[in-house]
Amino acid sequence: MWNYSEKVQEHFFNPRNAGELEGANGIGDVGSLSCGDALRLMIHVDPDTEVILDARFQTFGCGSAIASSSALTEIIKGKTLDEALQVSNQEIADFLDGLPPEKMHCSVMGREALQAAVANYRGEVWSDDHEEGALVCKCFAVDAVLIEETIRANNLTTVQDVSFYTKAGGGCSACHEGIEDILNKVLAEKGQAFQSNVARVQADAEQALTQIEMPPLSTPQVTEAAVSGLSTLQRIRKIEAVIEAVRPQLQRDKGDIELIDVVGKAVYVRLTGACTGCQLASVTLSGVQQQLIESLGEFIHLLPVTKSPTA
Amino acid sequence: MDTIYLDNNATTQVDPLVVQAMLPYFTEQFGNPSSLHQYGNRVGLALKHARQQIQTLLGAEHDTEIVFTSCGTESDSTAILSALKAQPERREIITTVVEHPAILSLCEYLEKDGYTVHYLTVDGKGRLDLEHYQALLSDQTAIVSVMWANNETGTFFPVLEMAEMASQAGVMFHTDAVQAVGKVPIDLKNSKIDMLSLSGHKLHAPKGIGVLYLRRGTRFRPLLRGGHQERGRRAGTENSASIVALGKAAELALHSMKHENTVVKVLRDRLEQGILAQIQHAFVTGDPDNRLPNTCNIAFEYIEGESILLLLNKHGIAASSGSACTSGSLEPSHVMRAMGLPYTAAHGTVRFSLSRYTTEAEIDRVIEVMPGIIAQLRSLSPYWKNNAPVQEAFDPAYA
Structure with a gap:
């Protein structure tokens, strides 16, 4: 059985705002029957202020689908439509003290039901090209469709690439066979052969060796900069570039990251917004760390700080 | 409990x-x-x-x-x-x-x-x-x-x-x-x-x-x-x-085989009939005339199996389901789909499997709590209204 938080259980056993809503002026029906989850969200919106006066739901689904629906109605009541549309699926999950990775799609369904209900209220037609694949990476909740699309869009060829782009496979590594299968499929369509990580890492290493100028043995101290071939300024610029590149992703989830300091191999950053206290913060950090290592060509430690370090 | x-x-x-x-x-x-x-x-x-x-x-x-x-x-x-x-x-x-x-x-x-x-x-x-x-x-x-x-x-x-x-x-x-x-x-x-x-x-x-x-x-x-x-x-x-x-x-x-095929089978049938007599839009899956004496698998339409299991568990009753959610997969049980069960039923299957330790009192307790659980979940379901399936089809986007 799933490890549901107390709050998920509480909202499942005692759902808030369940049942039909008399006088609803916005209705969103979403879900996937094959997957076993379907949700009708009904909202009553004040036409003058666009404030959601009341919200109710009906859900065909598992414990977390019902709890997510309940949480959604609680979150959006009293908000304006524009405010409500800012609610991310991560907020729904956080409201419930987290959901198991396999169940994150329940919170996505809640957000989509809201979009559909608002569109319905505004007389628009809501359509979604949402497609969900089988969950491949259980550590980071990445499904097959996302992996396949990312491989195609970026011409990825190795499991390592897939981990860098999607995080899939960056945790326990049990899903590497599944990722290889997807890579195989996509590469076969292009008439290419899949190359395992091992082969590529070795090739990279050999290439790197030919490029590195070994310092003379007599030199007593070799600075890190000399090994990676970058000046301190170049290093910091590269670090900044990586951090800037990941910020939009985090901001989309209502979080952010800020570079604080670089001391030798330690890169200090501060996570803010929704990243603070997020259960996946360490995952985010390890992803950023991997990108920094790739960019700098040296091993660094990415360390989160809660306050600015006093010099 | x-x-x-x-x-x-x-x-x-x-x-x-x-x-x-x-x-x-x-x-x-x-x-x-x-x-x-x-x-x-x-x-x-x-x-x-x-x-x-x-x-x-x-x-x-x-x-x-x-x-x-x-x-x-x-x-x-x-x-x-x-x-x-x-x-x-x-x-x-x-x-x-x-x-x-x-x-x-x-x-x-x-x-x-x-x-x-x-x-x-x-x-x-x-x-x-x-x-x-x-x-x-x-x-x-x-x-x-x-x-x-x-x-x-x-x-x-x-x-x-x-x-x-x-x-x-x-x-x-x-x-x-x-x-x-x-x-x-x-x-x-x-x-x-x-x-x-x-x-x-x-x-x-x-x-x-x-x-x-x-x-x-x-x-x-x-x-x-x-x-x-x-x-x-x-x-x-x-x-x-x-x-x-x-x-x-x-x-x-070897010694309990006769017990399995008499006592356990009678208890299984009692459970099944007790549930079906009280709950509409529920049916036995598989071949009722040709199956294990201890197993009954019932599809409860318009609700989802994991929810049923969670509520059963609250009553101290342990069973299993063929819903997608209980396995973490995207599809309900391949067995239910192979038999052509619609999704609205396949996700709501619950398997009760008895043993030589199962007692009559236990079976009667399940028969007692089951109708309430099913009614509670159907009251939440968009496929259900006024003690019956909805007439107009509930047809969510990207179903």
């Missing part, structure tokens, strides 16, 4: 007599049965006794036809891979769409390696088309693997007849009998079954012990090579305590 365990097709409670029998093999009888000294010798004798107990339960002709493995899955894999290795010229497998993942996942994997797998389909009651099966048997078939009883619905397949047909076509026959052993009489010596898998923890022995029955003369290639254990057919030091346990469990199963 007293708990009610009705998930015996998932696993069973180890019988206290079985625990008693196995305990000495963790302590004073710790020897390696391969050793020549008295420590080993005593354990070796105990293993022989256990082998004979299982031989008796299965009606096997020789005790050497019993090969101990670590689980049902290992037995299944050993059987199929052995048949392929031993007959490299044969590149086809025949099985069914409703097998356990221990068979299906392996077959999918083998397909990638270029083997052809024929999956026999089932009708609405989970029954096979034997004419189709006959037509598929050929000199290309390396092995047929068909389960004796389905783990979800309990439906029996006619394995004795199918083994006979395979034998006439000169094809090896394996059956995954993990759910059937101990619940139905088995007489392998008078059958054409070449290989049979069983799992200890389904019949009140511990987890981590299984058996592959291997008819004398069947061409065989081991999965695990190494030491001479199991006459070289399954290397690895014997799990002696669990083997002794499984032997004892087999002996007890």
Whole structure:
């Protein structure tokens, strides 16, 4: 059985705002029957202020689908439509003290039901090209469709690439066979052969060796900069570039990251917004760390700080 | 709160007599049965006794036809891979769409390696088309693997007849009998079954012990090579305590077989009728006239199985479901889909599986709480209104 938080259980056993809503002026029906989850969200919106006066739901689904629906109605009541549309699926999950990775799609369904209900209220037609694949990476909740699309869009060829782009496979590594299968499929369509990580890492290493100028043995101290071939300024610029590149992703989830300091191999950053206290913060950090290592060509430690370090 | 365990097709409670029998093999009888000294010798004798107990339960002709493995899955894999290795010229497998993942996942994997797998389909009651099966048997078939009883619905397949047909076509026959052993009489010596898998923890022995029955003369290639254990057919030091346990469990199963088919069956029928009499839009899946005496699988329409299980669990009742959510997959049970159940029913299936420990009071308690649980969830369902399914179809986007 799933490890549901107390709050998920509480909202499942005692759902808030369940049942039909008399006088609803916005209705969103979403879900996937094959997957076993379907949700009708009904909202009553004040036409003058666009404030959601009341919200109710009906859900065909598992414990977390019902709890997510309940949480959604609680979150959006009293908000304006524009405010409500800012609610991310991560907020729904956080409201419930987290959901198991396999169940994150329940919170996505809640957000989509809201979009559909608002569109319905505004007389628009809501359509979604949402497609969900089988969950491949259980550590980071990445499904097959996302992996396949990312491989195609970026011409990825190795499991390592897939981990860098999607995080899939960056945790326990049990899903590497599944990722290889997807890579195989996509590469076969292009008439290419899949190359395992091992082969590529070795090739990279050999290439790197030919490029590195070994310092003379007599030199007593070799600075890190000399090994990676970058000046301190170049290093910091590269670090900044990586951090800037990941910020939009985090901001989309209502979080952010800020570079604080670089001391030798330690890169200090501060996570803010929704990243603070997020259960996946360490995952985010390890992803950023991997990108920094790739960019700098040296091993660094990415360390989160809660306050600015006093010099 | 007293708990009610009705998930015996998932696993069973180890019988206290079985625990008693196995305990000495963790302590004073710790020897390696391969050793020549008295420590080993005593354990070796105990293993022989256990082998004979299982031989008796299965009606096997020789005790050497019993090969101990670590689980049902290992037995299944050993059987199929052995048949392929031993007959490299044969590149086809025949099985069914409703097998356990221990068979299906392996077959999918083998397909990638270029083997052809024929999956026999089932009708609405989970029954096979034997004419189709006959037509598929050929000199290309390396092995047929068909389960004796389905783990979800309990439906029996006619394995004795199918083994006979395979034998006439000169094809090896394996059956995954993990759910059937101990619940139905088995007489392998008078059958054409070449290989049979069983799992200890389904019949009140511990987890981590299984058996592959291997008819004398069947061409065989081991999965695990190494030491001479199991006459070289399954290397690895014997799990002696669990083997002794499984032997004892087999002996007890033989004694309780009549009980399973009378008392347990009556309780199962009482549960089923009690539920169906009170709850509309619910039906039994599989073949009600031809199934395991302990299993009933009911589809509750318009609601989802995991929700039902969570509410049952709150009442201390343990069962299982074929919904996608309980397995973390994207599709409901392949068995329910194979029988053509609509999604609105397939996700709402609940399997109750009884055992010789199940009591009448427990069954009556389930009958008592079930209507409330179903009504509560249907009141939340967009497919349900005023004690009936909604007339206008609820048709969500991207369904």
